[in-house]
Amino acid sequence: MRNDDDPVLDDPVGQSLGSRHAHLARRIGRAATYPTGVATFSSVSADPHAEDWSDLAGLLGPGAFADMFNCPALAPANWEPVFSLAGLQMIWSGDGRPGRPVSESGTHVVELGADSAPEMLELAARTEPGPFWPRTHELGTYLGVRVDGTLVAMAGERLRPPGWTEISAVCTAPEARGQGHAARLVRALTELIVARGDRPFLHVADANTGAITLYERLGFKTRKQVTFRGFRTP
Ligand SMILES: CC(C)(COP(=O)(O)OP(=O)(O)OC[C@H]1O[C@@H](n2cnc3c(N)ncnc32)[C@H](O)[C@@H]1OP(=O)(O)O)[C@@H](O)C(=O)NCCC(=O)NCCS
Numbered sequence: 001m002r003n004d005d006d007p008v009l010d011d012p013v014g015q016s017l018g019s020r021h022a023h024l025a026r027r028i029g030r031a032a033t034y035p036t037g038v039a040t041f042s043s044v045s046a047d048p049h050a051e052d053w054s055d056l057a058g059l060l061g062p063g064a065f066a067d068m069f070n071c072p073a074l075a076p077a078n079w080e081p082v083f084s085l086a087g088l089q090m091i092w093s094g095d096g097r098p099g100r101p102v103s104e105s106g107t108h109v110v111e112l113g114a115d116s117a118p119e120m121l122e123l124a125a126r127t128e129p130g131p132f133w134p135r136t137h138e139l140g141t142y143l144g145v146r147v148d149g150t151l152v153a154m155a156g157e158r159l160r161p162p163g164w165t166e167i168s169a170v171c172t173a174p175e176a177r178g179q180g181h182a183a184r185l186v187r188a189l190t191e192l193i194v195a196r197g198d199r200p201f202l203h204v205a206d207a208n209t210g211a212i213t214l215y216e217r218l219g220f221k222t223r224k225q226v227t228f229r230g231f232r233t234p
Pocket of ligand 1: 127128129130153169170171172173176177178179180181182183184203204205208209210211213214
């Protein structure tokens, strides 16, 4: 299992785009970004030089949104800050309780494909688990819980730096909360990820104490504090 201090986790966007999401990467030099509709995240490496920022500006175009995710480096002064949000990067410690069969409680966990994209988008819009776009599900496996055919909870795989898979888009419709759906989905994804030889990690906003409590119960621990930042290119 990868070490807690694995440096690839300090640049998860760049490391994903340089490895298992290379087929999706748009790139100039060391600057890279995901296609529109899949994700907005961009990377200039964990230790960017001035030419990396100008390469990214060339890639995104003028006046464009540059979602730098948790890149610790600040964009040049002429890039307008759009948002800044404090958060945590958490990693699965391996001593939680991931291993229950997904159907144990009788709730049916299903894999969500492209045909479920409209419902996934609607659920994400209602619950705001973080950015979710029409093709985000292409980044990995997405699982959901349906009640009477309606999607009430989902979670999926997003960034995939070498040796790691990020769990993301964890959300439950307000009327279906407190029934263990999110816990069941995160456990199911953890099982899938560990079986593949990867280690799960995730990101959460500092203020989201309910989700942090849930993740800690499921065996995740904080690796570091991060700041999510977005800018507008000059
Ligand atoms: C966080 C969220 C996904 C939890 O969904 P859920 O299906 O209600 O979670 P579960 O029922 O699996 O909860 C598991 C445990 O966490 C606890 N928990 C869940 N949400 C909590 C909250 N807001 N505050 C405190 N504890 C919480 C539950 O009490 C439960 O404990 P129990 O097993 O002892 O009963 C849901 O509140 C949500 O969709 N929030 C908005 C989107 C979001 O913030 N997603 C996380 C992005 S990182």
